[in-house]
Amino acid sequence: MSDVDAGERPGKFGEYGGQYVPEALMPAISELDDAYRRYVLNNEDGFMDEFRARLRDFGGRPTPLQHAETLSSRYGFDVYLKREDLLHGGAHKLNNALGQVLLAKYMGKERIIAETGAGQHGTATAMASAHLDMDCEVFMGERDINRQRPNVFRMRLNGAELNPVSTGSGTLKEATNEAMREWATTVEDTHYVIGSVVGPHPFPTMVRDFQSVIGTEARRQMEEKLGCLPNSVVACAGGGSNTMGAFDAFVDDDAVSLVAVEAGGSGLKIDEEEDLAPNSASLSIGEEGVLHGARTKLLQNSDGQILESHSVSAGLDYAGVGPELADLVDDDRVRAVSVDDDAALSAFHRLSRTEGIIPALETSHALAYLEDGAELGEKVVVNVSGRGDKDLESVVEETEKRDIEGAPSMGVFE
Amino acid sequence: MSSIRAAFEDTDAALVPYITAGDPTPDATAAQVRALAAGGADVVELGLPFSEPIADGPTIQNAIQRALDAGMTPDRFLDLVRGLDVDVPLVCMTYFNLIYQYGQERGVEPFVEAAAEAGLSGLIVPDLPVEESDALKAACDAHGLDLVFIVAPTTRGDRLDRVLERVSGFVYVQARLGTTGARADVSDQTHDSLARLAEADVPRAVGFGVSNGEHAREIVAAGAEGVVAGSVFVDIIAERGTDAADELEATARELKEGAVAGVAPRPERT
Numbered sequence A: 001m002s003d004v005d006a007g008e009r010p011g012k013f014g015e016y017g018g019q020y021v022p023e024a025l026m027p028a029i030s031e032l033d034d035a036y037r038r039y040v041l042n043n044e045d046g047f048m049d050e051f052r053a054r055l056r057d058f059g060g061r062p063t064p065l066q067h068a069e070t071l072s073s074r075y076g077f078d079v080y081l082k083r084e085d086l087l088h089g090g091a092h093k094l095n096n097a098l099g100q101v102l103l104a105k106y107m108g109k110e111r112i113i114a115e116t117g118a119g120q121h122g123t124a125t126a127m128a129s130a131h132l133d134m135d136c137e138v139f140m141g142e143r144d145i146n147r148q149r150p151n152v153f154r155m156r157l158n159g160a161e162l163n164p165v166s167t168g169s170g171t172l173k174e175a176t177n178e179a180m181r182e183w184a185t186t187v188e189d190t191h192y193v194i195g196s197v198v199g200p201h202p203f204p205t206m207v208r209d210f211q212s213v214i215g216t217e218a219r220r221q222m223e224e225k226l227g228c229l230p231n232s233v234v235a236c237a238g239g240g241s242n243t244m245g246a247f248d249a250f251v252d253d254d255a256v257s258l259v260a261v262e263a264g265g266s267g268l269k270i271d272e273e274e275d276l277a278p279n280s281a282s283l284s285i286g287e288e289g290v291l292h293g294a295r296t297k298l299l300q301n302s303d304g305q306i307l308e309s310h311s312v313s314a315g316l317d318y319a320g321v322g323p324e325l326a327d328l329v330d331d332d333r334v335r336a337v338s339v340d341d342d343a344a345l346s347a348f349h350r351l352s353r354t355e356g357i358i359p360a361l362e363t364s365h366a367l368a369y370l371e372d373g374a375e376l377g378e379k380v381v382v383n384v385s386g387r388g389d390k391d392l393e394s395v396v397e398e399t400e401k402r403d404i405e406g407a408p409s410m411g412v413f414e
Numbered sequence B: 001m002s003s004i005r006a007a008f009e010d011t012d013a014a015l016v017p018y019i020t021a022g023d024p025t026p027d028a029t030a031a032q033v034r035a036l037a038a039g040g041a042d043v044v045e046l047g048l049p050f051s052e053p054i055a056d057g058p059t060i061q062n063a064i065q066r067a068l069d070a071g072m073t074p075d076r077f078l079d080l081v082r083g084l085d086v087d088v089p090l091v092c093m094t095y096f097n098l099i100y101q102y103g104q105e106r107g108v109e110p111f112v113e114a115a116a117e118a119g120l121s122g123l124i125v126p127d128l129p130v131e132e133s134d135a136l137k138a139a140c141d142a143h144g145l146d147l148v149f150i151v152a153p154t155t156r157g158d159r160l161d162r163v164l165e166r167v168s169g170f171v172y173v174q175a176r177l178g179t180t181g182a183r184a185d186v187s188d189q190t191h192d193s194l195a196r197l198a199e200a201d202v203p204r205a206v207g208f209g210v211s212n213g214e215h216a217r218e219i220v221a222a223g224a225e226g227v228v229a230g231s232v233f234v235d236i237i238a239e240r241g242t243d244a245a246d247e248l249e250a251t252a253r254e255l256k257e258g259a260v261a262g263v264a265p266r267p268e269r270t
């Protein structure tokens, strides 16, 4: 866990980060910052011990680092899969959700709210809330509810209340707006569990710390297995929590290249006429601005209005990105690349067929980048941020529209 | 003295209505502002619509969407202000990113300069807490604009002092937790907040939920120097479209009369 206080003010990463939130929330985020320092950074009352024990017993950590044999022979370099898809809930999201719900409990809060895109964070928060006996309400865009239905069922089964958001394009940005409004109303007894390394300080730093177990384990597993570090670590980036989680333990190892793979959607451009970006590639083509509490790279028009983004993957479909990741990209420590919807779907089918692992569509972006990965080096760790069960309906629909090599005939699913 | 401060000095109980510029069309706004002024508004808050209004409830979110759909932009907003021939001071309420992106170079200076030149008297930026406001405050000072801050029910102690050190024009007292929107009653938090702000050396205008003359009266009777009301006016525009002027004027008059009626029982300020 590194330097919360780096930079001019806590929570600044170069020019990025900060706390751009309504005044009503400022006391709550100062209180949260204080709790973060005490419980997370200083392990007060044994918080971190309890967190690690619960991640192990409830979450199933550590997750394996698996050598992917077929992919390795396809590419001519060794691919190691960090299997966050095997974490309870089926994605890396539980690392953060469990950490924050437990922290809320230590803080004496009574109620949890969360936003969700793919529904993985909502599901993880619902699970953690049920596990720790907290009330939970999740905000989710209507478009995402329709494309991630299994997660909607799971949240309800875990006792969470689901609040559909119909404004705008009905995706993650709108769900986040609504969760922030709800927090501003109920801040005195409620904790808002943000689902990625975004939002006002201390969220980007705190979420990174909860997720950093991914890279810490992967680093140790590489050393145990092979006695060396990987040449590259590759992870998809929506808000960037699985990304920062995988990278954090390697940031100071200059020899390890860190590659963040964004959603190129159907084209890497911004359409000013229509005020939309047919992608979610804020690190690649975004401009500096302020959204949801932080200064970061954003998809926006020249006036500063935030654009509707697009990705076949609901969990990447977001106009912003974590401020620390934006700063690491500016510093050339992290390389931002993108792959489009088609390439992600192909990678989804490739992993399913050749390795027996059905990845999340988000993760499929990281896997797709291996196709262009000649310069990744001999040993490459890919963070398999989640499993694809939630995506099966979308995959059938999207595969039917395309000609994907090796995909089964989609007729069999009717 | 700034024109906003003077407007508060000129009356016993100020009315500060809010409307979203460009709702339902960019051409409709000038007549709406004139109607509000005719009804007794002392300062008018004009919303410059941003795509992600996280501090606003459904009523104003919808107004913002209508205004954006009708083509309102920062440049058009400033043109509109330039063309307004009213003698009430105008305050722009908008979110930080629009201020930050304005002009050729990123930063707050170009917008503040253009705002002052267009004739605005102040800014309210609901997603900019004092901690992030150094640059904007400096630019506002340099160009003679007031920077209004919001004090929430949760703003206490050191935070409150920091806000009061920096605020100018008036302090916007948020009557309750949550987002903007008309409500049925005046909250207890209003009384609390006014008490905490008794020492403030700027006028205190209470907003969030104020929707009729009786609210305005109660708030002024509790000690406020003014009331801010938005959703009640935005609702009228939502219903009447481009034909809202008469009703805006009548409602402004009702609120202004309510506010003034609260003056007599108002406790003396120390």
Ligand SMILES: Cc1ncc(COP(=O)(O)O)c(C=O)c1O
Binding pocket: A091, A092, A093, A117, A118, A119, A120, A121, A195, A196, A197, A236, A237, A238, A239, A240, A241, A242, A243, A314, A315, A316, A360, A362, A363, A385, A386, A387
């Ligand atoms: C499996 C999976 N991977 C990645 C993401 C993207 O989020 P982040 O970039 O914060 O890791 C999501 C978000 O829902 C997800 O469900």
